Each structure stands twice: as C-alpha cells, then as structure tokens.
Amino acid sequence: MVRRGPRADARGPAAxxxxxxIAAAAFAAVMAFGTAPTPLWPLFAERDRFGPTMVTVAFAAIVVGTAAGFLLLGHLSDRHGRRVVIIPALLVTTASAVLFVVWHGLPALVVARALNGVGTGLMASTATAYLADLYQRARPGRPLSPVPGTVAAAANLGGLALGPLLAGVLAEWAPEPLVTTFVVFAVLMTALSVALLLDVPETVPRTGRMEGAPRRFGLRPGAGAVFAAAAGTGAAAFAVMGFFSSLSAVMLRGVLGEPSVFVAGMPGFALFAASALVQLAAGGWSGARMSGIGVVLFPAGLALTVLSVYHPSLALFLAAATITGAGAGLLFKASLAEAAESARRESRAGVLAVFFATAYAGLGLPSIAFTVAQDHVGLRASLVGFAVLLSVGAAVAVAVARRARG
Incomplete structure (x- = not known):
C-alpha cells in the first residue's frame, strides 16, 4: 500500500x-542547549543540595531521552517530512528550558534533561538530512558539494562548544544565572521554530512510499565486527565529552578552587571546540589516519587530565581538555564513517541511530560510574582508572576495526 508524505515546497533556490x-541555526541552538548546563552544575547542586553523584545522574538523564529520540523517532522525517520533525524537536527542547526555570529540584533536572535528549535525538538525525536536502535544491549544480556536511558538523559540534561558553558568560555577568540562561535559549528556540514554520521550505516530496518500512538495522555481510568496534570507539569518545560536561565545573571549584562560573564553562568549550575544529580540518583524511592520530591524542589528553589533578593548574586542565577533545573528535569521525560503511544501503539511518544511541550511552553511564568509584576510592584513583580504561578501550576498538576491515 502506498503512503503519501507532505508536498515538497516549490519555492526557488533563494528560499x-x-x-x-535557518535550519543550521536551529541545529546549533539545540546542540548548544544540551551543553549549556555544564558550568551551572555547581550552582544547581548548591541550590538543590545534592552532590557530584547526583550531578552526573541529572546530566546523564539526557541519554534516556536521546536514545528514545534516535531509535524510536529519528527516522520519521524520511516518511513524514523534515519540518514535521524538526519543529517539534525545537519545541520539546524549549519545554525543557522552561522546566529548568519553573521547576526546581533533582527530579525536575532529570525530567528536563530527558526532554532535552528527546529534542536532541530528533534534531541531530533530521537536521543533517534537512541541510543536505535544502542545499541540493539551493545549489542544484553542486550535487557533490561538501558544504552541507561541513555545515552540519559545524552546527553539531560548534553548538556543543558554544553552549558552555554562552551559559558561562550569562551566568557570570547577567542576573539570575539559573533563570537567564534558560530564558535566553527558550526565546531563541521559539523564534527559530516560527522562522522554520513560516520561511523554510519542506523538502520531502509527495511521492509514493511503501507502508512497510525497510529493516531499521541491517549490516552488510561480515560487517558486524566493524560496526561493534565503531560503536565502542564512539562510546569512548563520548565518555570523555560527558565527563568534561558533567564534572569539569565541579572539579574546577573543588580541586582548583576556581569560583568563576565563566571559567567553569571553559573546559567544555575547549573540548568541543577542539573536537569541531579538528574534524573540519580532517575533512579529506582517511579513516585510518584519523583513528591513528586520534588514538594517540586521546590517551595523551587523558594523561594530562590526571596530571592536572595531581598538580592543580587551570592552564594544564584546559590544555588537557583541548587535546582530549581533538583526539575524541578524530576517533568519533572515523568511527561514524565506519558505522555508515558497515550498513546496508536501505538500513543506513537505522544503523546510524543505533550507533548514536550507543555513543550517547557512553556520554552518561561512564560518568556515573566514575562518581560512584570516587566515593569509594577517591578522586585521583578514580580518574586514573577512568583514563586507563577509556584509553585501552579506544585502542582495542580501533585495532579490532582495522583487523576486521583487513
């Protein structure tokens, strides 16, 4: 039976x-909102009276929502239209921002972060496809242009980098930091929702689509090991991103004695900015080259992170975040390409949804394990174990992927 989607907009290239x-700005705004709480966690912990373990629990709640967004809803734009998904993604994220303002306490933070995750899961997969569609219609003579992929990467990781920086600036110099930050994001995302509704063309044409969906998760024959290794590498890369996003501000205040909320946002900004810049710089690199360099930078950055705790230094901690972010960015980009190549053509979206869900599990679960270990064996021993396990895990995953490809 044929199912018909929304009619594609017939407006011209300029529109x-x-x-x-506009779609790129919406993508960046949602991703920035996901990391905006990074410098604010000590303020939340002080206001609502909970410790580092609960900080990571609240931070990691985004994983549940993101997994739901990717696995259950992220494919819908292929059948029902891009705007039908991307506008709800913005509205759900706006609702999350409103919850941060009007509802206080740990349960409120968990629910708000979970909603944030749903919006992220909807936005990331849909916006990437939407940007490719829009650019193809705006520049029909450039079918192989790298522009949409480059802009999607910049919006994704650049947004993640800008979130802590913007929140740190607002929290440091604007009144009511736990209100102003989220009001600004809520207003921005509402305005982008209106702009998308009124001024952005739909790109999914009204063509026949079969009611029965293709297999959502289908790998090429013999590609199981490559995909598993890629997913493991992605999880390791996201684990350090989750660590710096959830705990760096707490560590700066507790270990380095740095009270500035603006400074608390700098490690997250440095990590995501380095990850974004190195991925853009590595646009023409092979996967082997990216993973080879990434698997060196990744443990080097983690080693500096450990050293910055034994010899407290803000400059050293920021350098560690930068190097770790560069290594994680290269590993993630290489693993994402491997996951895409391991998929059957008709199941690529479903395979990538599983890959991203696994990566986002790495974003939250290792950070929770770290804080639990810290309660039992202390910060330094936990950080050493965290660094060793992630470094070894990333190296093994890269080695397995190379052997499987060979």
Whole structure:
C-alpha cells in the first residue's frame, strides 16, 4: 500500500538557501542547549543540595531521552517530512528550558534533561538530512558539494562548544544565572521554530512510499565486527565529552578552587571546540589516519587530565581538555564513517541511530560510574582508572576495526 508524505515546497533556490541557514541555526541552538548546563552544575547542586553523584545522574538523564529520540523517532522525517520533525524537536527542547526555570529540584533536572535528549535525538538525525536536502535544491549544480556536511558538523559540534561558553558568560555577568540562561535559549528556540514554520521550505516530496518500512538495522555481510568496534570507539569518545560536561565545573571549584562560573564553562568549550575544529580540518583524511592520530591524542589528553589533578593548574586542565577533545573528535569521525560503511544501503539511518544511541550511552553511564568509584576510592584513583580504561578501550576498538576491515 502506498503512503503519501507532505508536498515538497516549490519555492526557488533563494528560499532554500535561506532555509538552509535557518535550519543550521536551529541545529546549533539545540546542540548548544544540551551543553549549556555544564558550568551551572555547581550552582544547581548548591541550590538543590545534592552532590557530584547526583550531578552526573541529572546530566546523564539526557541519554534516556536521546536514545528514545534516535531509535524510536529519528527516522520519521524520511516518511513524514523534515519540518514535521524538526519543529517539534525545537519545541520539546524549549519545554525543557522552561522546566529548568519553573521547576526546581533533582527530579525536575532529570525530567528536563530527558526532554532535552528527546529534542536532541530528533534534531541531530533530521537536521543533517534537512541541510543536505535544502542545499541540493539551493545549489542544484553542486550535487557533490561538501558544504552541507561541513555545515552540519559545524552546527553539531560548534553548538556543543558554544553552549558552555554562552551559559558561562550569562551566568557570570547577567542576573539570575539559573533563570537567564534558560530564558535566553527558550526565546531563541521559539523564534527559530516560527522562522522554520513560516520561511523554510519542506523538502520531502509527495511521492509514493511503501507502508512497510525497510529493516531499521541491517549490516552488510561480515560487517558486524566493524560496526561493534565503531560503536565502542564512539562510546569512548563520548565518555570523555560527558565527563568534561558533567564534572569539569565541579572539579574546577573543588580541586582548583576556581569560583568563576565563566571559567567553569571553559573546559567544555575547549573540548568541543577542539573536537569541531579538528574534524573540519580532517575533512579529506582517511579513516585510518584519523583513528591513528586520534588514538594517540586521546590517551595523551587523558594523561594530562590526571596530571592536572595531581598538580592543580587551570592552564594544564584546559590544555588537557583541548587535546582530549581533538583526539575524541578524530576517533568519533572515523568511527561514524565506519558505522555508515558497515550498513546496508536501505538500513543506513537505522544503523546510524543505533550507533548514536550507543555513543550517547557512553556520554552518561561512564560518568556515573566514575562518581560512584570516587566515593569509594577517591578522586585521583578514580580518574586514573577512568583514563586507563577509556584509553585501552579506544585502542582495542580501533585495532579490532582495522583487523576486521583487513
């Protein structure tokens, strides 16, 4: 039976190009909101009276929502239209921002972060496809242009980098830091929702689509080991991103004695900015080259992170975040390409949804394990174990992927 989707917009290239940049801004805004609480966690902990373990629990709640967004809803735009998914993604994230303002306490933070995750899961997969669609219609003579992929990467990781920086600036110099930050994001995302609704063309044409969906998770024959290794590498890369996003501000205040909320946002900004820049710089690199360099930078950055705790230094901690982010960015980009290559053509979206869900599990669960270990064996021993396990895990995953490809 044939199922028909929404009619594609017939407006010209100029409208599609304008929509391209609006969609990119929406993508960046949602990703920035996901990391905006990074410098604010000590303020939440002080206001609501909970410790580092609960900070990571609240932070990691985004994993549940993101997994739901990716696995259950992320494929819907292929059948029902891009705007039908991307506008709800913005509205759900806006609702999360409102919850941060009007509802206080740990349960409120968990629910708000879970909603944030749903919005992220909807946005990431849909916006990437939407940008490619819009650019193809805006510049039909450039079918192989790298621009949409580059802009999608910049919006994704650049947004993640800007979140802590913007929140740190607002928290340091604007009144009511736990209110102002989220009001600003809520207003921004509401405005982008209106712009998308009124001014951005739909790109999914009204063509026949079969009611029965293809297999959501289908790997090429013999590609199981490559996909498993890629997913493991992605989880390791996201684990350090989750660590710096959830605990760096707490560590700066507790270990380095740095009270500035603006400074608390700098490690997260440095990590995600380095990850974004190195991925853009490595645009023409092979997967082997990216993973080879990444698997060296990754443990080097983690080693510096450990050293910054034994010899407390803000400069050293920021350098550690930068190097770790560069290594994690290269590993993630290489593993994402491997996951895409391991998929059957008709199941690529489903395979990537599983890959991203696994990566986002790495974003939250290791950080929770770290804080639990810290309660039992102390910060330094936990950090050493965290660094060793992630470094070894990433190295093994890269080695397995190379052997499987060979």
């Amino acid at each position: 599609h190009l304008r929509g391209f940049w």
